[in-house]
Amino acid sequence: MKNKSILRGIHELYRDNPEKADQLIWGREVEPVSRRGFLKKSGLWAMSAALGAHIPFADNMPGGLIPVAFADTDESFHIPGKHPGLIVVNDRPVSAETPAHLLDDLITPADKLFIRNNGIPPENIDPAAWMLRIEGESIESHAQFSLEELKRKFKHYTYQLTIECAGNGRSEFNPPVSGGQWTVGAVGCPEWTGVRLRDVLESIGIKKDAVYIGYYGRDAQISGEPGREPISRGAPMSKALEDETLIAWAMNGADIPIMNGHPLRLVCGGWPGSTSGKWLSKIVVRNKVHDGEKMTGLSYKKPCHPVEPGGNVKDEDMCIIESMPVKSLITYPKTGAMIKAGQKLLLRGHAWAGDLSVSAVDISNDFGATWQRCKLRQPKNRLAWQHWQAELDFPGPGYYEVWVRATDSAGKMQPMVVPGWNPKGYLNNACHRIAVKVT
Numbered sequence: 288m289k290n291k292s293i294l295r296g297i298h299e300l301y302r303d304n305p306e307k308a309d310q311l312i313w314g315r316e317v318e319p320v321s322r323r324g325f326l327k328k329s330g331l332w333a334m335s336a337a338l339g340a341h342i343p344f345a346d347n348m349p350g351g352l353i354p355v356a357f358a359d360t361d362e363s364f365h366i367p368g369k370h371p372g373l374i375v376v377n378d379r380p381v382s383a384e385t386p387a388h389l390l391d392d393l394i395t396p397a398d399k400l401f402i403r404n405n406g407i408p409p410e411n412i413d414p415a416a417w418m419l420r421i422e423g424e425s426i427e428s429h430a431q432f433s434l435e436e437l438k439r440k441f442k443h444y445t446y447q448l449t450i451e452c453a454g455n456g457r458s459e460f461n462p463p464v465s466g467g468q469w470t471v472g473a474v475g476c477p478e479w480t481g482v483r484l485r486d487v488l489e490s491i492g493i494k495k496d497a498v499y500i501g502y503y504g505r506d507a508q509i510s511g512e513p514g515r516e517p518i519s520r521g522a523p524m525s526k527a528l529e530d531e532t533l534i535a536w537a538m539n540g541a542d543i544p545i546m547n548g549h550p551l552r553l554v555c556g557g558w559p560g561s562t563s564g565k566w567l568s569k570i571v572v573r574n575k576v577h578d579g580e581k582m583t584g585l586s587y588k589k590p591c592h593p594v595e596p597g598g599n600v601k602d603e604d605m606c607i608i609e610s611m612p613v614k615s616l617i618t619y620p621k622t623g624a625m626i627k628a629g630q631k632l633l634l635r636g637h638a639w640a641g642d643l644s645v646s647a648v649d650i651s652n653d654f655g656a657t658w659q660r661c662k663l664r665q666p667k668n669r670l671a672w673q674h675w676q677a678e679l680d681f682p683g684p685g686y687y688e689v690w691v692r693a694t695d696s697a698g699k700m701q702p703m704v705v706p707g708w709n710p711k712g713y714l715n716n717a718c719h720r721i722a723v724k725v726t
């Protein structure tokens with residue numbers, strides 16, 4: 288990344304210290320007395336690139352002034368390769384979520400897939416030299432494959448797979464929980480192409496005592512500490528050996544974006560995003576539950592039994608999160624939509640349910656008193672989200688909220704309010720809602 292500081296919320300930066308923000312974002316030096324700002328060439332370039340136009344009178348721009356083009360929008364600034372509307376949740380390591388209305392596509396485009404990094408992505412990636420090693424006590428022998436060998440030796444599969452961070456929705460927990468303050472957009476459903484993890488492991492030989500797989504990626508610990516992984520999680524053999532569990536090199540028919548794990552990643556659809564290792568360099572087959580970074584302690588675990596909000600939970604009372612719960616989004620219209628009295632409102636979005644499918648989606652405009660069934664499509668394949676559509680009438684002018692609620696194939700529904708509090712703020716699958724004004 289060219290300028291790491293550019294990745295913090297622009298509004299937050301300007302609120303904290305406008306001069307500093309100028310300097311950090313654009314490299315502009317501000318004269319303390321006159322407050323006149325001089326953009327260095329690189330700063331001018333960065334600002335122009337972000338604005339999408341060059342600034343003829345840049346020399347006259349006062350220091351500490353947030354360009355009104357940014358001040359007027361809720362849009363964040365740019366992460367290379369990503370849509371400018373992504374909201375930066377954390378700058379180091381980079382995490383950014385996708386506002387619900389930008390998730391309207393049936394298949395999430397590469398520039399709209401959220402980013403969740405636990406460490407610093409590798410630099411100078413050379414796909415031609417990339418190796419994947421297979422090790423661990425429960426594989427018959429150690430092996431390694433170049434990217435080219437993986438592509439040549441195994442059958443290719445393409446699946447549309449939902450990936451959602453377990454912490455999606457964390458910002459709504461009370462008492463608040465530390466960690467990325469995701470709202471609703473740490474989810475997406477692109478199409479992935481690669482080989483089955485099962486085919487690769489079976490070509491070597493899986494021992495009878497295999498219990499779990501673990502992944503290692505080539506990103507670095509944020510502290511720069513060598514030898515320590517930012518994250519090394521995994522999944523039980525049953526998930527690892529599913530048809531849809533892929534070692535993928537492509538997303539929507541192109542290289543996976545760098546921030547999403549180029550040139551190789553694991554994709555375990557329907558499970559916490561953290562099981563889908565990026566920048567994949569090694570897979571281990573274990574004879575016990577993998578004990579890599581963020582597999583132990585409280586990470587990616589939920590209390591095995593409900594706990595009091597804000598309470599402490601002992602390690603042994605925490606269970607590893609597996610399949611994600613049923614959830615849905617309204618992706619059209621954008622919250623704040625205005626319609627005229629008597630007009631019908633067309634609504635649409637997606638619903639997903641971890642390892643299960645979605646059996647129904649309902650919407651309400653009276654705060655959940657009554658619900659209307661939506662039209663629901665079948666998933667493109669197992670573990671892909673499902674598209675829904677509806678048309679809604681409003682009784683008269685005023686402020687309304689539209690809520691959406693999905694039901695999974697086992698009959699479980701989303702809760703209307705935030706579900707059980709947990710120490711790390713995972714698994715908030717409360718109903719998504721948007722504001723609608725009828726005039």
Ligand SMILES: Nc1nc2c(c(=O)[nH]1)N[C@H]1C(S)=C(S)[C@@H](COP(=O)(O)O)O[C@H]1N2
Pocket residue numbers: 400401402403404405406450451452453503504505506517518546547548559560561562563564565566
């Ligand atoms: N190597 C590596 N893999 C990783 C991570 C990471 O930081 N490093 N983050 C995990 C987490 S917590 C999530 S939610 C997903 C996010 O995938 P994305 O950034 O492509 O959306 O990647 C997972 N795989």
Ligand SMILES: [Mo]
Pocket residue numbers: 403451452453454559560561
């Ligand atoms: Mo995550």
